[in-house]
Amino acid sequence: xxxxxxxxxxxxxxxxxxxxxxxxxxxxxxxxxxxxxxxxxxxxxxxxxxxxxxxxxxxxxxxxxxxxxxxxxxxxxxxxxxxxxxxxxxxxxxxxxxxxxxxxxxxxxxxxxxxxxxxxxxxxxxxxxxxxxxxxxxxxxxxxxxxxxxxxxxxxxxxxxxxxxxxxxxxxxxxxxxxxxxxxxxxxxxxxxxxxxxxxxxxxxxxxxxxxxxxxxxxxxxxxxxxxxxxxxxxxxxxxxxxxxxxxxxxxxxxxxxxxxxxxxxxxxxxxxxxxxxxxxxxxxxxxxxxxxxxxxxxxxxxxxxxxxxxxxxxxxxxxxxxxxxxxxxxxxxxxxxxxxxxxxxxxxxxxxxxxxxxxxxxxxxxxxxxxxxxxxxxxxxxxxxxxxxxxxxxxxxxxxxxxxxxxxxxxxxxxxxxxxxxxxxxxxxxxxxxxxxxxxxxxxxxxxxxxxxxxxxxxxxxxxxxxxxxxxxxxxxxxxxxx
Amino acid sequence: xxxxxxxxxxxxxxxxxxxxxxxxxxxxxxxxxxxxxxxxxxxxxxxxxxxxxxxxxxxxxxxxxxxxxxxxxxxxxxxxxxxxxxxxxxxxxxxxxxxxxxxxxxxxxxxxxxxxxxxxxxxxxxxxxxxxxxxxxxxxxxxxxxxxxxxxxxxxxxxxxxxxxxxxxxxxxxxxxxxxxxxxxxxxxxxxxxxxxxxxxxxxxxxxxxxxxxxxxxxxx
Numbered sequence: 001x002x003x004x005x006x007x008x009x010x011x012x013x014x015x016x017x018x019x020x021x022x023x024x025x026x027x028x029x030x031x032x033x034x035x036x037x038x039x040x041x042x043x044x045x046x047x048x049x050x051x052x053x054x055x056x057x058x059x060x061x062x063x064x065x066x067x068x069x070x071x072x073x074x075x076x077x078x079x080x081x082x083x084x085x086x087x088x089x090x091x092x093x094x095x096x097x098x099x100x101x102x103x104x105x106x107x108x109x110x111x112x113x114x115x116x117x118x119x120x121x122x123x124x125x126x127x128x129x130x131x132x133x134x135x136x137x138x139x140x141x142x143x144x145x146x147x148x149x150x151x152x153x154x155x156x157x158x159x160x161x162x163x164x165x166x167x168x169x170x171x172x173x174x175x176x177x178x179x180x181x182x183x184x185x186x187x188x189x190x191x192x193x194x195x196x197x198x199x200x201x202x203x204x205x206x207x208x209x210x211x212x213x214x215x216x217x218x219x220x221x222x223x224x225x226x227x228x229x230x231x232x233x234x235x236x237x238x239x240x241x242x243x244x245x246x247x248x249x250x251x252x253x254x255x256x257x258x259x260x261x262x263x264x265x266x267x268x269x270x271x272x273x274x275x276x277x278x279x280x281x282x283x284x285x286x287x288x289x290x291x292x293x294x295x296x297x298x299x300x301x302x303x304x305x306x307x308x309x310x311x312x313x314x315x316x317x318x319x320x321x322x323x324x325x326x327x328x329x330x331x332x333x334x335x336x337x338x339x340x341x342x343x344x345x346x347x348x349x350x351x352x353x354x355x356x357x358x359x360x361x362x363x364x365x366x367x368x369x370x371x372x373x374x375x376x377x378x379x380x381x382x383x384x385x386x387x388x389x390x391x392x393x394x395x396x397x398x399x400x401x402x403x404x405x406x407x408x409x410x411x412x413x414x415x416x417x418x419x420x421x422x423x424x425x426x427x428x429x430x431x432x433x434x435x436x437x438x439x440x441x442x443x444x445x446x447x448x449x450x451x452x453x454x455x456x457x458x459x460x461x462x463x464x465x466x467x468x469x470x471x472x473x474x475x476x477x478x479x480x481x482x483x484x
Numbered sequence: 485x486x487x488x489x490x491x492x493x494x495x496x497x498x499x500x501x502x503x504x505x506x507x508x509x510x511x512x513x514x515x516x517x518x519x520x521x522x523x524x525x526x527x528x529x530x531x532x533x534x535x536x537x538x539x540x541x542x543x544x545x546x547x548x549x550x551x552x553x554x555x556x557x558x559x560x561x562x563x564x565x566x567x568x569x570x571x572x573x574x575x576x577x578x579x580x581x582x583x584x585x586x587x588x589x590x591x592x593x594x595x596x597x598x599x600x601x602x603x604x605x606x607x608x609x610x611x612x613x614x615x616x617x618x619x620x621x622x623x624x625x626x627x628x629x630x631x632x633x634x635x636x637x638x639x640x641x642x643x644x645x646x647x648x649x650x651x652x653x654x655x656x657x658x659x660x661x662x663x664x665x666x667x668x669x670x671x672x673x674x675x676x677x678x679x680x681x682x683x684x685x686x687x688x689x690x691x692x693x694x695x696x697x698x699x700x701x702x703x704x705x
Contacts, residue, residue: 018642023642027667027668037562040517079515118676146565148588195554251676255673258674319502414514436506439529
């Protein structure tokens with residue numbers, strides 16, 4: 001029978017079919033663990049006297065709570081220090097591989113899995129973090145789980161899962177210069193809403209998606225959860241294989257050939273049916289920014305803050321009123337006039353080497369707007385080392401930005417990297433919820449290119465707003481930017 | 485897990501849509517390593533506002549939260565469920581729940597009852613007109629009773645069965661340990677494993693350094 005990509009991966013992992021309304025029991029190929037959602041799960045194992053069933057399919061990193069400054073000193077905050085030490089203790093006790101602060105492979109779980117070559121097509125990947133959907137960019141079925149489920153996977157390497165529906169999101173055409181994969185996903189979320197993907201696995205397809213690099217695909221799959229979908233997937237292709245080949249945990253020799261042969265079957269059959277199909281035209285897209293307090297409250301940068309009286313749906317109108325008040329904006333105000341205090345470049349959405357390169361390309365030889373704070377936080381220590389090898393750190397420092405160590409940082413403000421009450425950010429991260437980046441903080445979600453232009457001008461800006469077309473500083477054509 | 489059949493308690497009207505898990509419990513409260521004691525963190529940013537519903541005496545002992553659509557969106561943090569439970573909530577009613585939140589609730593014995601928005605509007609009116617009104621949620625009949633209003637709610641059959649029986653998921657799965665082993669025997673050998681660890685460039689993995697020992701990035705201690 002014809003199947004979608006998601007159904008094929010699901011079917012290949014069924015340990016036991018559920019009967020009488022019981023869910024299927026699915027095998028989990030890769031379980032990523034971090035310090036915040038795992039302590040109570042390990043404690044549960046300890047109380048029940050259960051071991052970790054497959055430490056060899058489990059990997060821990062420290063990311064949410066780690067400082068991005070002074071990482072060679074004891075963590076100042078006692079509860080943070082305890083939480084990280086708890087993960088280290090649990091990893092040692094249960095035999096789980098861990099990449100701790102100071103290790104070259106420490107970083108955000110959703111960068112560490114791919115960079116080690118552990119994230120591969122056709123796998124089931126879970127982590128106690130909703131942005132696990134990132135790994136779907138490789139054609140894996142990857143989704144976030146809660147702590148009870150973390151314990152379940154540690155104990156059994158399986159999860160009972162209720163069936164999902166499938167949604168195809170086709171992005172045709174070619175992206176205009178200055179628009180990126182971040183703008184694609186923000187436009188998708190604005191279109192289908194923060195609940196539009198609930199109960200679905202999204203599959204992104206079409207010409208514009210095929211043209212994207214792995215990094216750019218990860219940005220899109222990463223934010224599937226912001227549309228309510230637990231997972232988002234992209235069928236693997238040559239771009240995927242090229243990214244994987246030669247990575248430490250990628251198959252080698254005959255294993256590589258066997259794997260690629262299997263991976264090529266991981267695509268939605270031509271006659272397969274999706275439950276829902278959504279189509280976007282890439283050429284219509286322009287840089288997108290959010291104005292409100294959920295990721296669906298976004299508009300093209302050329303737009304203005306909505307006027308609530310003009311919103312027909314009562315719930316949405318109230319939500320818009322509340323968001324505009326929280327964000328300290330005026331209905332009808334052009335988005336380009338919004339002045340920011342902080343620009344945050346980083347996170348599992350946009351903290352990868354390509355993101356840093358694209359920002360560096362725009363800011364090279366320039367200086368940031370005077371009263372703007374600019375934080376650049378690589379997604380992993382390996383990305384940081386790579387950026388330094390390419391001299392990007394110097395470009396950022398000359399620009400007046402802060403060059404930090406790897407971690408989740410200001411995306412969620414669990415560590416000291418937070419917004420002050422009322423402070424406004426342009427952020428390449430994934431959530432603009434009230435207080436997400438610090439109590440009272442105000443977040444506008446943007447692409448790395450918009451973040452770079454905003455850091456230069458001090459107001460929400462796109463690449464097109466920069467003087468005289470801004471020749472790409474290294475002489476390469478601007479059109480390069482559309483693939484970032 | 486405790487068995488859940490029926491619950492009666494004070495209803496709390498929360499007239500907000502898209503109540504994400506960062507609102508239910510901000511990230512700064514996630515540093516704790518315990519599973520209980522999160523009651524102070526529930527809706528922490530809103531609790532400072534005297535007008536907030538839980539700061540009104542009639543609602544402060546509430547145990548049935550009646551919220552707007554898309555409750556529990558965003559982060560997967562199960563702490564959101566723990567905070568609601570620790571505060572005393574047994575049931576959350578909404579027109580739509582985020583998938584992960586709904587799953588987490590089911591594992592922890594918090595009932596996520598999905599009701600029609602127009603029914604929720606009716607219940608809101610009663611709870612706001614007569615603060616302190618009790619709401620009864622019956623899992624066997626899948627009904628919500630508030631004053632003279634009786635409305636149905638949805639919950640998937642499997643979760644309902646597990647809640648009513650008070651069953652632990654891990655125990656249920658381990659009954660099928662043989663089938664898991666059989667599946668593992670069939671897995672392709674080229675599928676990745678995290679151990680033995682491989683690196684690029686090759687770096688030896690040692691136990692995590694104790695918090696506080698200086699280390700230079702990219703170099704082992």
